[in-house]
Amino acid sequence: MRGLTGRLRREAAVHALLLTAALSASLAVLLIAIFVTAEGWPALAALPGAEWNPEEGRFGVRALVWGSLAVTAGALLLAVPAGVGMALFLTEVAPPSLGLLMRPLLQALAGVPSVVYGFVGLQVLVPAIRERLGGPGFSVLAGAVVLAVMILPTIAAVAEDALRAVPAAYREGAAALGATPWQIARRILLPAARSGLATAVVLGLGRALGETMAVMMVTGNVAAPPRSVLDPVRTLTGNIAMEMGYAAGRHRAALFASGALLLAMVMAVNGLARRVGR
């Protein structure tokens, strides 16, 4: 056996090394936040403006924030009922064997890369909207649908956990009083699972806000507030991805500043998720 001093020294070294690893991992997010804010600092004041027009030195992100919010709101409108419905299906209606099949399917849906969703959206959804509903096809609607499909698994999974946590006694009690499954769901289950469901929604919101590729490919990237769901739109994320490679000077700073804004928004939403979940 090797000398005790050596082994103890190694022990201390390893302890330090592992602590360094943990600290590095935790510092990463701070580093990103600081970097992004620092690079964006010179242009922060320009952000509240109404127009994003780099060629003329205007870097107002209002239209972009509208775009992000519009697409996210649309996505939630579609994905929350569908996700909660899916969760209800899995907990109340589906036989266990079906659940065993469907959960991996949902998990698989969650694993599909966003660029693939964007691609299919571009090939199938955009032409369909253009031909059936009008407009160029690149639209808030296209973005909302693609996003909805992407956040659906997250919402369904968290909602399912929340619904499963409702004690069986509640269901049995309500059934004993003669309630139909729908009445049980509406008046007992959903209210009881309220905080978990709210968490699901907020998590979906956070994911939707941060999504870039798929949305960029189907929304048309028009930096102006949309007048209808069929209008093209640009999100904060898409804006950064589109222009970052070619931006210099103040333009680049403005993109970083919008990145800092996005980070703040997402962090706020995630913080809300944690608070709501309690």
Place this chain on the structure above:
Amino acid sequence: MRMVALLALVLTLIGCTGTASGLRIAGSTSLQPVMERLAEGYRKAGGGRVIVQGGGTTAGVQAVLAGVAGLGAASRRLTAAESEQGLVEHIIAWDVLTVVVHPDNPVGRRGLTLAQLQALFRGEVTDWATVGGAPGPVHLVTREAGSGSREAFRSLVGPVSPRAIVQNSAGGIRMTVMGDPRAIGYVSLGVARMGGVVAVPIDGKRPGEPGYPLVRPLSLVTLGPPRGEAAAFLRYIRSPEARRLIMEEGLVPE
């Protein structure tokens, strides 16, 4: 444990062999296809490896200034500010900026005047019927801010409405116009020739005809006079073989 550390060290050393091997060309995505073919041709002619990167003209110019790229691919003329920093422009071809519409759009045959084109892209014309097309809303398609093509369009034609759909490549504009009978956009002649869209005559002239108003120079930019691999590559570009490749991509060699 020691094996792992040793392996990691070796891998790191292999990975960090300094900067990437080869001449880097960065810049205009309009130039990317032709640059890639010229890189292929240069290699076959015995030259070294050439790495072609997109990113847009402005990014390419910045990369050359920063020393990150040996050559910048520019699809617009250098600004006074850029030239003052010591950048030298070597025109290698002329690009014919082609306005494209869907094959079903009558404007593709009738053509537009420059004034009509300007009004369309400013957003002042909202119905195709005004300029001789089938009635319906106009869907403008443009390139992203920072693109050399967009710069060229701006200087040759005029400003673009903020409501125009933005695609970040010429191929993307072609794809959008190909799928939408109401769309109109601008690409280089080479991309237009890939099919699926119709080139709109401007002021009665087709792209490629003398007198066609929308032409722009394509150049490779160096910091100071060209040296080493960059100079060799530029020499290759003047060769008949390279000129043939340039023409095959739908451009007019200088």
Place this chain on the structure above:
Amino acid sequence: MRPVLWVLATLICGLLLGLLGLLVGKGAGELSLELLFTMPVEAGRAGGMLPVLVSTLLLVAGALAAAVPVGVGAALYLAEYAPDGPLVRWIRSLIEALSGVPSILFGLFGFSLFVIRLGWGWSLAAGSLTLALMLLPTVIRTAEEAVRAVPRELREGAAALGATRWEALRRVVLRQAAPGILTGAVLALGRALGETAAVLLTAGTDLGMPTSLMDPGRTLSVHLYILATEGLSEGRAYAAALILVTAVLAVNLTANLALERWRRP
């Protein structure tokens, strides 16, 4: 309520299966050994996508090489060494916060730090390190779970034999936790394969065959993005999508099955 939910469930399942069916239908025809193992011709319109596959492998390998050691180290610290207290709570919150950061912001960070400030230019190295940051939370989470799951008795037995904490970890705990840790790495691999925005901004789009980590490279997801938006070849875009989805699904399925089996033996 029942019929409505049945319809909903069927629609949603139909969605995923339809998606896969579309990719297989339009992409399978383009698949061939030539596609996988030859060089691209004419900017990807024809020929194969060998450099893309190589770039993807290099990028992902590099990302895992960076993320797994740091991640497992951090997980070990949190599971074995960390005292209860505000510091550890902070560390955990920050790591959780990291998992919520949108991918485009990682791209911004990586572009600013590696590509510009460190002067690496667009490179696989920049992409790998950026991606590694994104993978850290996943690796840490699964590794910590794996390490915590090792029964106390094993640790106590090692201690009884005179081992220091680290020796016990290295020879006993890690060996037991290895399958779980590996699964975490595989999950991270799946995420890495699908990442596009951050890689686009850091590793570039060059189609050439990379010869070192400092070369730029086009990964499969970026290649799909370019094929899709530039319309160079619809068939090849579908093929690329099919390869990507198959790879990601296979990786995720393996990891999730392994996790299931390992969590409930």
